Amino acid sequence: MRNYPEQKVIQAFQLYTTLARHGVAGEQAVQLYKGDDDIRGLLDMFSREVDCVIVLTSEQMFLVPRTKLSPFHVSNNWIKRHYLRSGATNGDLYLLYFTVLVLFGSFYDTYQSQEPTRDFLSMDEWVHLVQERIDQLKQHDPDELKQFEQEFSYNWSLIIEKWDAMDDIKETAKKQSGNTISRLSFIDTARRFLIDQGLIVDIGNHEVALTEKAKTIVQRFFMEMEYNRGIFEFIYG
Template identity: 50%
Template sequence: MEYKNEEIIEAYKIYTRLAASGNCLTADAKAYMRDERIEELVDQFAREDDATIIVGGDILYLVPIATTSPLHMSNEMIKRIYLSSGATNLDIYLMYVTIIILLGEFYNSYQSQEPTRSFIKMEEWLEAVHLRLESISQIEEEELRKIEEEQEYNWIRILEKWMAIDDVKEKAKKQSGNTNSRMSFLNSVKNFLEKQGMIHDIGNNEMELTEKTKVIVQRYYMDYEYNRGLLDFIYQFDKKEGA
């Protein structure tokens, strides 16, 4: 398809605005919303960067869909900006698992295409993460190593990392330090999600999903190609209990 010069320029303006900040108001991208040719051009620019454009409410979002995308935030950047000093890639893997579990709490363990709750408390998220990882820890180590090879995900070290955060010294009479340490990690993840426009803090230690997140979950999170079977693995115990 051939495009007019002014169409290319208009599409490029919209795309550069999106690439600079990751989003823009639909009111500032009227040509994208109204003109299919402009929309096709902008979408094509996004594909060249291994990204996609989604509409969430009155906002356009540019979302990388592959680690090869120049728009994808590197592990080093995530560690430097959002995690504590000394963080490793293992912290990022644990971070991703906690995000999967958080979203699962909104989507009934991914059994629903629409959110089944409007908000969640930090304490509920913490409890959900602990219960999921505790269930996984019950799997025999030999079986877990086979699963690691299939998923290319180091579950044993992730479990060790989570349990290590709960390293309460025997002389301590209270276990609040345990919860606070884990809560501190989840607060770092929460900060990351807020900065990425995926959740809103609504006060009272509660948060809700943004329209951006809802669209991403519907399009990608439940797709086996993108989650590599992680959802099935993390929530397999729900299926067994409900069988």
């Protein structure tokens, strides 16, 4: 292991502590990370120890969990408690993740582009795009969907069932366990979750835009086969 000057170790650990507490550091930290090999090496080492990676924009630095084993990973139970209705199941989580994938796909031309191809997305269009992907999933034979569920660790049948049980516009819906919810309300839940994670911003007029953090994460991870495992080809195939 490389020997680092004590001052650099302290400086890097102070920066890591800021990231661990807040998940983000400012432009000064970005410049320090880019310009100092020792600081960069130490921060990368600290982040690997907690299964995270350092993600940079031009003005901010983020500590992003790389695997579910990371102590900084947002757990499914935490998401259920903070964002989903009482009695939410894994099916609600699957659908939440699915709507997020569709949102990112809308900005990146169904993941065919390395750069965003639009500036914003309206809530109504988000609902419409999710419906398009749900209709695409329905084109698969049920047995085929089961096979893909094992391959991608997504319960596609349950995603379809949850979405179809919601009402298109109104707050009334087919009865399901517990309270019911409209599709637009569910999309609003996804919106709040992504805003809280610093991945989108509300620009008014029921429209959202991606943050620089989101753009960096999508380009670094979502576009790589190592991470997406072909899931986007399946969703948009």
